[in-house]
Amino acid sequence: MRLKHLLLLLPLFFISLASAADCGITNLAGCIAESFFNFLLSILNSPLQPLLDFTHNLLTQPVNTDIFSGVWGVIVYILSMFYGILLMYVGFRFILSGHSPEEREKSKTMLANILIMMVLVQASYYLYALIIEIVSSVSTITLNMVDTHFFLLTIDNITNIGLELSLIVPYLVSILITLIILVLRYMIVSAGVILFPIGIFFYFIEPLRHYGKLIINFLIATISLTFFYSIIFLASSQLLEISAFQNIKILVMIGAFTFVNLGTLALALFVIVKSALKVVNPVMKVVSAVGAVVGA
Numbered sequence: 001m002r003l004k005h006l007l008l009l010l011p012l013f014f015i016s017l018a019s020a021a022d023c024g025i026t027n028l029a030g031c032i033a034e035s036f037f038n039f040l041l042s043i044l045n046s047p048l049q050p051l052l053d054f055t056h057n058l059l060t061q062p063v064n065t066d067i068f069s070g071v072w073g074v075i076v077y078i079l080s081m082f083y084g085i086l087l088m089y090v091g092f093r094f095i096l097s098g099h100s101p102e103e104r105e106k107s108k109t110m111l112a113n114i115l116i117m118m119v120l121v122q123a124s125y126y127l128y129a130l131i132i133e134i135v136s137s138v139s140t141i142t143l144n145m146v147d148t149h150f151f152l153l154t155i156d157n158i159t160n161i162g163l164e165l166s167l168i169v170p171y172l173v174s175i176l177i178t179l180i181i182l183v184l185r186y187m188i189v190s191a192g193v194i195l196f197p198i199g200i201f202f203y204f205i206e207p208l209r210h211y212g213k214l215i216i217n218f219l220i221a222t223i224s225l226t227f228f229y230s231i232i233f234l235a236s237s238q239l240l241e242i243s244a245f246q247n248i249k250i251l252v253m254i255g256a257f258t259f260v261n262l263g264t265l266a267l268a269l270f271v272i273v274k275s276a277l278k279v280v281n282p283v284m285k286v287v288s289a290v291g292a293v294v295g296a
Helices: 002-018 028-060 066-080 083-096 101-122 124-143 158-203 206-223 225-239 249-295
Strands: none
Touching (some): 028 124, 066 124, 066 158, 158 225, 225 249
C-alpha cells in the first residue's frame, strides 16, 4: 500500500525535477536533491499558506464596525439624554458659586469639558474608525517590509531542513494560537465601537474618569496590537540577516509567534488586574466610610 502511494507521488516529483532550469549532467545529483526538497517543502507549506494568508489579512485589514453602527446610535442617543442634566447642573453651580472666583473657574472648566465631551461622543464612531484605519495602515506598511519568505519553510541549509522537518508541528500550533488571538481581537475591536462613546462620556465625568480611562486605554491597546505584532515580525525577520540565526530560521519564526502570544497574554492579565483594582478601590472606600459611620 505504501509502495502504491510512492508511485503516485513519483510523477509529481519528476515534474518538479524537470522544471529546474539549471539541471544538467554536471550537477545532476545536486539538482535532484534540491528538486526533492523543493517538492517536499511545497507539500509542507501548502497547509501553512492559507493560515498565513488569513493571519496577514487580520493583521493588515481594517476592522469592520458597520455591524454595530445601529447599536452605537442607540448608545449615543441614551448618552445624549444626560447632556441637558449636566448643563443644568453646571448652570446651577455657576449661579450658586456667588463671588468665589475659584468656583466660577471650576464651573467654566466643567462647561468646556461637557461641550468637548458632547462633540467627541457624537463623533465617536468616525473617530474610532479613523484610529482603526491609521493603525491598520501603519501595520500594513511595517509588515510589507518583512521578507515574504520569512514565514515559509525554506531549504537554506541542511541544519534548517532538519529543524524545519522536526519542528513544523510546534510552528503550526504557534500560528494557530496567534490566529485565534487575532480573531478574538477582531471581535473585540469591532464591538468596541459601542464602548468607545461610553468611555469618552465617563472620562469627562469626574467620579467616573478612571472607568473612562480604562475603557479608552483598553480599546486603543487592543486596536494597536497589530502594529506591535508587525514590529515583532519585522525585527525577527531582520535577525536572519545575522549569520548566527540563519541556521535556526524555524526557531526564530516560532519565537516570533510565541513572543506575540505571550505578550498578548501579559497585556490581558495587566488589563484584568488593573480593572479589578479600579473597581475594588471605590468599593473599599465606601465600605470604610460605612464602617466609620456604623462605628460612630
